[in-house]
Amino acid sequence: MVNGIRKRIGIIFNFSHSWLGGVYYIQNIIKGLNLLEDEIKPTIVIFHNEDLSGFAKEINYTYLELVSWNFISIYKGYFLSWLFQKNLFIQDILDNFQLDGIYPLYDQPVSVKNKQIKIVAWFPDLQHKFYPKYFGFINLVFREIRLKLMLKNSNVLVVSSNDVASHFKKFYKIPSSCRIHVFPFISFVDGVNFENIDDLLVKYKLPKKYFIVSNQFYEHKNHIVVFKALSILKEKNIKTHIVFTGKMDDYRNPLFIKELENKIIDFGISEYVSLLGMIPRSDQLCLLKHSQAVIQPSLFEGWSTVIEDANFQKNIR
Numbered sequence: 001m002v003n004g005i006r007k008r009i010g011i012i013f014n015f016s017h018s019w020l021g022g023v024y025y026i027q028n029i030i031k032g033l034n035l036l037e038d039e040i041k042p043t044i045v046i047f048h049n050e051d052l053s054g055f056a057k058e059i060n061y062t063y064l065e066l067v068s069w070n071f072i073s074i075y076k077g078y079f080l081s082w083l084f085q086k087n088l089f090i091q092d093i094l095d096n097f098q099l100d101g102i103y104p105l106y107d108q109p110v111s112v113k114n115k116q117i118k119i120v121a122w123f124p125d126l127q128h129k130f131y132p133k134y135f136g137f138i139n140l141v142f143r144e145i146r147l148k149l150m151l152k153n154s155n156v157l158v159v160s161s162n163d164v165a166s167h168f169k170k171f172y173k174i175p176s177s178c179r180i181h182v183f184p185f186i187s188f189v190d191g192v193n194f195e196n197i198d199d200l201l202v203k204y205k206l207p208k209k210y211f212i213v214s215n216q217f218y219e220h221k222n223h224i225v226v227f228k229a230l231s232i233l234k235e236k237n238i239k240t241h242i243v244f245t246g247k248m249d250d251y252r253n254p255l256f257i258k259e260l261e262n263k264i265i266d267f268g269i270s271e272y273v274s275l276l277g278m279i280p281r282s283d284q285l286c287l288l289k290h291s292q293a294v295i296q297p298s299l300f301e302g303w304s305t306v307i308e309d310a311n312f313q314k315n316i317r
Contacts (some may be wrong), residue, residue: 006063008101013048014071018247020216021124021305023055024187024281025160026104028308030059031188037259038062040228042100047071047093059188069093074107078099081109090229107146108153121154123147125302126167127220134220134252151178158183160303187308192282197290200283204276210241212285212291214306217248217282219256222297224263231267242295245284285309 015022017131041062046224047069048056056066072080072088081088088286089107093099104122112119123152128135128143151157152173160164165182174180201208215221233240250256261313264273272317288294294310 004101007040007100008098009042009044010097010099011046012046012090012102012105012252013046014069015052017051017055018216018249020247022193023052024305025184025185027055027059028187028305030061030064031190032058033061036042045097045099048233053276065127065134067097070246077107078109085110087112102242104158105154106150108149111153118155119153119158121150122157122158123164123168124160124301125300126171127300127302129167129171130300131220134218136252147172156181160184164302187283187305187311189309192285194286194289196284200286203283204243204279204287206243206272206274206287207241209292210243210274211246211293212243212296213243213295214288214309215295215296216246216250216282217257217260218245218250219253220299222299225261225297226295227263227267227269227273230269230272234267234269234272239272241272241274243276243287243291245276245287248277249276 011026013026017023018194020069032045034039043063043065043168044061045067046056048068049071049208050068055067077089087108088109090102090105091112094102094112096116098247099117101118101120103120106121108119108121109150128140132140152175155178157168157178159168159180159182161184162182165180167173213223213226217223223244230240264270288310294306296304
């Protein structure tokens with residue numbers, strides 16, 4: 001707070017509602033501000049798309065403003081921004097809401113006119129550099145353009161781990177005008193009833209002992225290795241049950257879910273697998289808490305919300 005006036009930080013909340021990692025990331029970093037002394041707490045203005053309005057309303061923070069915003073589509077936004085030399089993703093926000101900074105900004109086709117406002121970018125990881133096979137050609141090309149413009153036009157790039165920071169320095173020339181900050185986030189698990197596990201076991205038809213995997217069903221999340229492990233355990237007559245939560249849809253490979261379901265049948269492990277799909281977050285966190293261990297089989301993560309969620313659970317694999 002300067003001269004009795006709080007800093008005003010704009011938060012761009014414009015993810016796909018199916019990308020829960022991004023949704024929970026924003027929720028948690030704002031919840032973390034509750035730990036600050038009151039006099040240094042900023043006012044947070046969340047600019048959210050319609051799909052994320054419910055998630056925005058879940059955030060408990062004293063100095064919070066919610067603004068429903070009609071964001072321009074990605075390709076149209078880049079084309080028109082280049083045409084008019086104005087960042088149409090955020091320029092109207094910057095011109096009308098008296099912000100001191102804005103975060104996390106993905107799309108910066110041109111630099112903004114309001115030079116006094118801190119422009120802070122965030123990018124989860126550089127998976128496409130290590131596993132390009134999971135990206136289409138157009139997606140790869142656009143991702144490279146997006147990243148290079150982000151680095152060129154940002155004051156700061158925030159990443160969630162030292163690993164991601166090292167990858168950026170390895171693959172890109174970082175302009176002197178852009179600083180990289182590592183900001184590991186944590187999960188704030190509040191308002192969850194951890195005592196109703198017996199009700200959840202009945203609700204989802206689960207055994208008392210189980211392991212859990214909580215990832216979206218993307219190919220790089222590597223669910224298949226868990227199925228293979230289950231088949232080996234079955235051959236050794238070791239009965240192990242694994243619960244899977246997460247949205248069962250891979251936009252990059254629409255046939256992937258069916259392939260996984262067929263693998264379960266081929267391995268003969270149907271009785272040892274529970275595919276719950278998307279469940280309420282409170283249910284998921286309670287199942288995490290009471291599992292024998294949380295399994296993270298993913299091939300590549302910049303950081304992992306699931307791992308942060310599991311910090312209250314002793315065993316992580």
